[in-house]
Amino acid sequence: MKIAIGSDHGGLELKENIRKYLKEEGIDFLDLGTDSDESVDYPEFGYKVSKAVKDGECDLGIVCCGTGIGISISANKVKGVRCALCSDCYSARMAREHNNANVLALGGRVVGKDLAIEIVDTFLKGKFQGGRHERRVNKITDIEKDNMV
Ligand code: RB5
Numbered sequence: 373m374k375i376a377i378g379s380d381h382g383g384l385e386l387k388e389n390i391r392k393y394l395k396e397e398g399i400d401f402l403d404l405g406t407d408s409d410e411s412v413d414y415p416e417f418g419y420k421v422s423k424a425v426k427d428g429e430c431d432l433g434i435v436c437c438g439t440g441i442g443i444s445i446s447a448n449k450v451k452g453v454r455c456a457l458c459s460d461c462y463s464a465r466m467a468r469e470h471n472n473a474n475v476l477a478l479g480g481r482v483v484g485k486d487l488a489i490e491i492v493d494t495f496l497k498g499k500f501q502g503g504r505h506e507r508r509v510n511k512i513t514d515i516e517k518d519n520m521v
């Protein structure tokens with residue numbers, strides 16, 4: 373499993389903690405920046421992570437900005453990406469089990485470091501349940517087909 377990670381300056385510290393966690397767990401990752409606390413624009417990093425997932429370079433993605441909102445909206449503009457903004461472990465588990473989310477968004481100014489790592493851990497271990505959930509996710513794909521090039 374390979375994970376694409378990315379953040380703006382507001383999510384940098386959290387991304388660095390996630391990076392450390394992935395290294396410790398021996399999980400392969402691709403860090404798409406940002407790399408300094410200089411102010412940058414979150415859409416660029418949401419897009420880079422989503423592209424890496426969409427193109428199959430990575431299996432899942434994790435994006436962070438101050439609130440997680442801007443970067444999750446940006447990530448969701450890439451066809452095939454289902455990005456879920458989570459601030460608790462239950463939502464992270466459901467995002468995988470029910471929504472087959474392939475990108476997790478977190479707010480670096482919203483969730484504490486330890487909780488964020490638990491959310492990441494829950495998300496990465498989650499498995500899509502299929503069944504009725506697959507029918508619903510397929511309907512999301514149908515909406516994309518009609519509305520995204
Ligand atoms: C940057 O200050 C901040 O707006 C950004 O990190 C994010 O919270 C946007 O949704």
